[in-house]
Amino acid sequence: MLLLDEPTASLDATNRAVVVAMIAEKKAAGVALLGIFHDEEVRAQVADRIIDVTAFAPRIAA
Numbered sequence: 001m002l003l004l005d006e007p008t009a010s011l012d013a014t015n016r017a018v019v020v021a022m023i024a025e026k027k028a029a030g031v032a033l034l035g036i037f038h039d040e041e042v043r044a045q046v047a048d049r050i051i052d053v054t055a056f057a058p059r060i061a062a
Helices: 013-028 040-046
Strands: 002-005 033-036
C-alpha cells in the first residue's frame, strides 16, 4: 500500500507528470493507494474514489 500526502505539491509540470505516471504504474500493478490530493487535476487523474473529509470535522460539545 502506498500512502501519499500531496505527492505533487511544489513540483513543476514536468516532474508532476513523472509522479502521476509513477502512481498510474503502481495502480496498474494492483498496488493499493491512499492519498491526500488538493490538486484537483492530479486527483482526477489518479483517484478511483474520492472521500470528502470535511464531513469529518470535529463537533464542539454543548
